[in-house]
Amino acid sequence: MTLSRAMDHDFLDRVARIPVQGLGLSVDVYSPDLLSLLADLTRRQAFPMYLEVFHATSSALAAVRRQTDLSLPYHGEGLWVTQPGAETDPLFQEEARALASHLALLRSAWSNHECATKHIAGYSFGTYLPPLYTAASADIVAQNIRAVQAIFDQCVSLPGGNSPLFLLEMPPLTYFVAGSLSIPAYFRRVTDQTACGLVLDVGHLWTVYRYSGVWRTQPILQFLDDFLQEFPVERVVEIHVAGLAVHESLKGEVAALAHGGENCLPRWTDAHAAPIPSVLFEMLDRILRCGRLQQLRGMALEVDTKAPDLIADELAVFLERYQCVFDVDVSRSTAVDAIAPLSVNLRYPAEDNALAKSQALAEAYDRYARVVSGGAEPSGPDWTAAMACCDDLEWYRTEYLPYEILHWGGDIEAMFPETCRALESQRLALDRFVSFWFCRPHPVTRSYDFFDVKIDRFVEFVSDVAVDLTPLAQREAAELRQAYQAANAGPLQIASTGR
Numbered sequence: 302m303t304l305s306r307a308m309d310h311d312f313l314d315r316v317a318r319i320p321v322q323g324l325g326l327s328v329d330v331y332s333p334d335l336l337s338l339l340a341d342l343t344r345r346q347a348f349p350m351y352l353e354v355f356h357a358t359s360s361a362l363a364a365v366r367r368q369t370d371l372s373l374p375y376h377g378e379g380l381w382v383t384q385p386g387a388e389t390d391p392l393f394q395e396e397a398r399a400l401a402s403h404l405a406l407l408r409s410a411w412s413n414h415e416c417a418t419k420h421i422a423g424y425s426f427g428t429y430l431p432p433l434y435t436a437a438s439a440d441i442v443a444q445n446i447r448a449v450q451a452i453f454d455q456c457v458s459l460p461g462g463n464s465p466l467f468l469l470e471m472p473p474l475t476y477f478v479a480g481s482l483s484i485p486a487y488f489r490r491v492t493d494q495t496a497c498g499l500v501l502d503v504g505h506l507w508t509v510y511r512y513s514g515v516w517r518t519q520p521i522l523q524f525l526d527d528f529l530q531e532f533p534v535e536r537v538v539e540i541h542v543a544g545l546a547v548h549e550s551l552k553g554e555v556a557a558l559a560h561g562g563e564n565c566l567p568r569w570t571d572a573h574a575a576p577i578p579s580v581l582f583e584m585l586d587r588i589l590r591c592g593r594l595q596q597l598r599g600m601a602l603e604v605d606t607k608a609p610d611l612i613a614d615e616l617a618v619f620l621e622r623y624q625c626v627f628d629v630d631v632s633r634s635t636a637v638d639a640i641a642p643l644s645v646n647l648r649y650p651a652e653d654n655a656l657a658k659s660q661a662l663a664e665a666y667d668r669y670a671r672v673v674s675g676g677a678e679p680s681g682p683d684w685t686a687a688m689a690c691c692d693d694l695e696w697y698r699t700e701y702l703p704y705e706i707l708h709w710g711g712d713i714e715a716m717f718p719e720t721c722r723a724l725e726s727q728r729l730a731l732d733r734f735v736s737f738w739f740c741r742p743h744p745v746t747r748s749y750d751f752f753d754v755k756i757d758r759f760v761e762f763v764s765d766v767a768v769d770l771t772p773l774a775q776r777e778a779a780e781l782r783q784a785y786q787a788a789n790a791g792p793l794q795i796a797s798t799g800r
């Protein structure tokens with residue numbers, strides 16, 4: 302049996318044990334507050350069949366589990382499966398075990414993870430960066446997923462004796478894409494080497510159409526058909542639909558350009574708070590008609606940070622429109638008994654040069670982080686291959702990323718008001734914090750938290766540019782940490798820095 306057939310077999314065995322979840326919501330515990338959202342939805346008589354819950358503290362998750370009988374699959378965070386070196390990184394192992402404990406607590410049928418990261422080669426970002434779409438990168442993703450699935454198998458036993466299934470979500474593009482493999486070929490290479498399921502996010506797929514440059518030469522439905530033909534659709538377990546919008550960093554004149562002219566698509570990016578544009582439902586209808594979604598178990602609207610009224614309106618339409626998807630074919634799953642037991646020991650690709658490959662990939666990611674943050678030029682095969690596209694990279698470098706560092710997930714002036722006033726009186730512009738942030742790598746040594754990283758880096762920045770202000774910045778940082786800790790101790794109190 303080939304490795305890919307063995308992986309398909311293992312996948313079918315695992316997914317057959319997951320019941321159909323139906324039409325649900327992918328939610329954040331804190332934003333909007335989940336318990337009041339459920340009360341609102343009950344009042345509006347638009348009720349989800351399941352909730353995919355985004356990463357939160359154990360106590361918050363336990364509170365949710367106590368409050369509802371709905372099935373609660375999980376949306377993980379902070380476990381960067383795209384990055385090399387995980388096998389020797391104690392933090393990765395620790396994250397995987399903490400994740401397993403959350404899955405056990407919620408009794409989650411699956412754990413979904415973006416095929417993306419917020420921390421590359423010591424450089425920190427607020428929102429997801431897609432992987433380098435190369436063969437070496439796909440191989441590392443598969444290897445890391447196998448390691449995490451083994452931890453689930455060892456640590457979590459769900460009712461019925463199975464363990465949660467690792468799902469990998471195709472991430473959004475935010476203005477650029479790098480690498481030499483097409484995105485569907487990349488996911489095919491991952492699924493050939495691991496038994497994971499996939500999440501197909503329709504809005505993410507729209508951003509692939511937009512930022513891979515294909516929109517210039519193909520109509521969207523043609524792109525979709527070609528994409529699905531190559532993508533391992535047979536592994537899709539869940540479909541996501543969420544909003545798209547022009548990013549808030551693109552203000553005024555820039556925003557007008559971002560909305561696109563007559564011959565240009567808007568520069569939308571993934572935006573869960575925004576309304577869902579109708580083009581995504583046209584795409585979803587086409588996806589559902591492709592005939593290869595044999596293992597689909599759920600479809601969810603991703604609604605973290607969205608206004609509750611809009612959630613209720615969109616959910617009502619979604620339930621009405623797609624009710625039939627799960628009515629017809631509940632027996633679509635292959636019966637567990639029908640799967641013959643595996644008769645071979647699985648062998649993974651030769652590991653002789655694994656260290657050299659991992660090091661080469663680490664160097665490629667180091668360069669990737671420097672390119673996207675403006676410290677290196679987009680040259681070399683990862684940026685010039687036919688599949689790469691950096692037409693809009695400058696938007697990321699000069700608008701999106703500075704906004705992320707200065708405002709997103711914690712506004713620096715609101716976090717450090719006194720220090721910022723003192724810096725201003727010394728004519729030290731806050732913009733300098735952005736270049737300081739990326740001037741050298743800073744590996745994280747604890748569970749990834751962008752707000753936490755921001756506090757650390759700002760104190761370092763102040764010490765670097767105005768040493769006399771260090772005590773002031775340190776005092777404000779201590780107050781922030783204390784408030785953050787206190788808020789985290791309450792079950793459902795704190796605003797998340799989100800996806």
Ligand SMILES: [Fe+2]
Pocket residue numbers: 470502541543603
């Ligand atoms: Fe998603």
